Amino acid sequence: MSEAHTLEDVKQQVRRYVLVFVALLALTIVTVTISYFHLSVVPAIIVALFVASIKGTLVASYFMHLISERKLVFFVLILTGVFFLALMTLPVLHHADRGVV
Amino acid sequence: MEHTAGLAHGEHDTSHELSFWEKYIFSQDHKVIGIQYGITALLFLLFGFTLMIIMRWQLAYPGQPIPLIGQWLGDANAPGGIMLPEFYNQLGAMHGTIMVFLGVVPLAVGAFGNYLVPLQIGAPDMAFPKLNMMSYWSYFLGGVTMLSSFFVPGGAANSGWTSYAPLATIATTGQTFWLCGMIFLITSSLLGSVNFIVTIVQLRAKGLTFMRLPFFVWAQLVTSFLLLLAFPPLEAAGVLQLMDRLAGTSFFLPSGLVISGQPLHVSGGGSPILWQHLFWFLAHPEVYVLILPAMGIVAEIIANNTRKPLWGYKSMVYATIFLGFMSFIVWAHHMFMTGMGTVISAFFQTTTMIISIPSVIILTALLLSLYGGSIRFTVPMLFATAFLPMFGIGGLTGLPLGLAPSDIHLHDTYYVIGHFHYVVAPGTLFALFAGIYYWFPKVTGRQMNNALGRIHFFGSFIFINGIFMPMFIEGLAGVSRRLYDGGQQYAHAQGVLHWNVFMSISAFCLFFFQLFFIINFFWSMKKGKKVNSDNPWDATTLEWDTPTPPPHGNFIKPLEVFRGPYEYSVPGKSRDFVPQSEQEKV
C-alpha cells in the first residue's frame, strides 16, 4: 500500500474518503430511522446487522485500505473469520445443551 | 560513567554502551529476554511443584502434620502443621494455574521460542524488540499478582484452575487476583504471539523458504496462532467474571441461586455453562500450545542425534497446521457432562477422534526417524526418546475421555489427572529438559555435566511414572480428583487407596532427583566443560552459525540459506552433516 503512491493517487483517494464519509452518515440515519418503526425481532436484527455490515465493510475497505491490501493480510483475516464463526456457534451449542438439538 | 552515558545519549551511536539495567533487566535483546523468561519460568515450575509436594503429603497421610515446612504455612492455612481443606483447594487451583500459565508455556514459548526462533531463521532479533520486553514484564506482573494472592484474606484462588462459575464468582478475594493476573498473562501472550508470527514471516534469512524452516520454528508459528486467536475469548470471559465479582452483574449466575441456604441477591439470568464454553475455547488449543513446542524441540534433537533427516518432514508440517486448525473445534469434549444434546455431542466426539490423527502422524514420524539411525544417547537424546512413549501414553489414554459414554464414568476422576499429566509432565517437561541440555552450550559456552544429567534423567523417568501410572488405576476405580483426603470416606475407593502413599513417595523422590538438575545447571554455568566449537553437536540449523554465546544482533557475517534443515549423513559428503548455510561447491 505504501509504495508507489503518486500525489495524484492520494488526491483521488481523498475524494473517495469524503464519499464514504457521506455514505456512512446516511446509513447511520437509515438504521436509526428504521429502528423507530419497531419491527419485530427477526427482521429488526436482519436489517440492523445488514446495515452495520455495509458500514463496517466500507470502513475496512476504504479507510483501512483493504481493497488494495496484500494476500497475507487476507489470509490472516480469513483464518480469524473462520474461528470467529466457531465462536458464534456458542449460542447454538448452548441451547442444544438443553436438548433442543 | 554518568558523564559518558550523558554524552552518548541521543546520538544513536552504535557503540553506545548499555547500562546494567538496559543490558540485563529492561533488555530488548531477544536472547536476554529468552533467558529472563527461562529463569522466571523454571522458578515458577519449582514453586508449582512444591505446592504439589505439600498436597501429596496430605493425600498420603491425611490429617498428619506436614514435616519440615508445615510450621511455616501459618495458622490460617495449616494450624499445627495440619492442612485445612480450604488451603488444599488453594494449592490445587494454584498448582494448575502456575504450572500451565506461569511455568510450561512461558518456558516453551517465551524462553525457547524467544531465544531460538530468531537464531534459527537467521534474524538479528525479534521484529519488535520493545514489544518483546513488554511481554516479558507483563508476564512478570501477572506472576507477581498470582503469588501475592496467597497473602490476601481467604488466600489464593481456590476454585480450580478452570475457575468454573458460579463457584469462582462467589469465592474469596484471591479469585479477583487470579483474574487480574490472567489478564496480564493474556496480554503478555498476545504481544508475544504477534511478535513471533511477524518475526517468522518477515525476518527469515535469504533463501530460507517456509519448507526449509526447522520443525521447531513451524511448531512455534502454529502455537503463536493458537495463542493469538484462542486467548481473547478467555480474556472476554475474565472481564465478564470480574464484572460479576466487582460490579454485581450476573453473567454466569443463574436466577434463583441459593448459597448455604441463603438466596443470592443478584439479578440472575446468567449462564454458568457460558463460562465453560469460553474457558475451553481457550483451554483446548492451550493443550496444543503446551505440546507443539515440545514436539519441535524433540524433532530437532532426534534429527541431530540419529544423524538422519527427520522422517516425513513435510507430513509433520502439514499435520501440525491441521492440528492447530482442528484444536479450535474440539473444545466441548471437556463438557460432555453438562447435559449436551446427542447431535452436538456426536459432533465433538467426531472432531476429537479426527484430531488424534495429526498427533499420531507427528509421533509416528518421530518414531520412524529413529529407525536405522546410529543413535548418540546423549542426555538431551535420552529425554527426547523418553518423550515419545510418555506422550504416547498420554495421548492414547485421552481417547476414552473423548468418547462420551466412557467419559461419563471417567470424568473428574484421577484418570483425567493421569492422562493430561502424561502429556504435560513426562511429555512436555521432558522435552523442555531435553532442550535445556541441548542448547545450554550455545547459551553459556559450556556443556552440562553428563553424569549428573544421566542421574537426573533415570531418576525422573522412573519416579514420574510412579506418580502418574497409579492414577489410572484410582481413576478407573472412580476416585474423584478433588478430594482433600484422597478419598478415605468413600467405600468404592478403599481398594485402591494404598496407591496414594506409593504416588506420594514417588513424588518426593522425583523432587529429590530434580536437585541433580538444579546443581548441574548452576555448577555447569561456572565450571562446566568449555565447548571447543560454536557447533558442539555437529548440527545443521542456523543457530549454530553464531558465535558462542551469540552477541547482540546475533550473526556476524551475512547469511544465506541453501538447503533444508536436516541434511544429516548426505551420501558423498566428507562430514555427516551439512549446515543450512553451506553453499554447494560448483
Add this chain to the structure above:
Amino acid sequence: MQVPYTVHTRSDTGLYNAKLGIWLFLSSEVMLFGALFSSYILLRVGADTWPHGYEHLNIPLGTVNTAVLITSSVTMVMAWASLMMKDFAKYRSYLGATILLAIVFLVIKGFEYAAKFEHGLYPSTSTYFGIYFTLTGLHALHIIGGIVVNAYLWGPGSKMWKTDPERFTHRIEIAGLYWHFVDIVWIFLFPMLYLL
C-alpha cells in the same frame, strides 16, 4: 543492530513488519469482541425477558456519538493522506481533530452513564445493563488507548517526521488501522445495544 523491514516492505510478503503486526493484533481483538458478542446473543436468547435498547437508552445521543466517531475516522485517514502529500501542518490539524472528537465521544458517553446512574440503573440492575456497561466500557477503554497513542504521535512522537518521514507515515497508518477498527466495533455495538 537494525531490524529489517521496519520501513521498507519485504518483497515476497509485500508488507512491512508493523503492518502485519497490527492486522494480527486486530485479529485477536476480533476474537475478543466476538466472544463478547457471542455471550450477548447467548444470554439474550436464553433470557425470559430482555428490554429493547430504545426503551432505556438515549438514541439521539447514541446517534450523535456514532457520527462523532465516524467523523474522527475520516479525520484520521485524512491525517495519513496529508502526510502522504508531505503536508505536516495539515496532518497536525487533522490528527488534533481526531483526538478532540474522541474526547467528545467520551464526554457524551459520560453524560449517558451519569444519566443511567441517576436513575439507579447499574450493571447489577439486569443482565441487559450488565452487557451494556461492559461492552461500552471496554470500547471506551479502547478509545482511551487510541487517544493516548494519537496524542503521542501528535506531540513528542511527531519529531520522527524530521528524521524518518517514511517510517513516521507508517506509524500513522498503523495508528489509523487501530482507530478504524475501534470505529467498526462501535458501528456494530450501536445497533446491538441501542436499536434492537
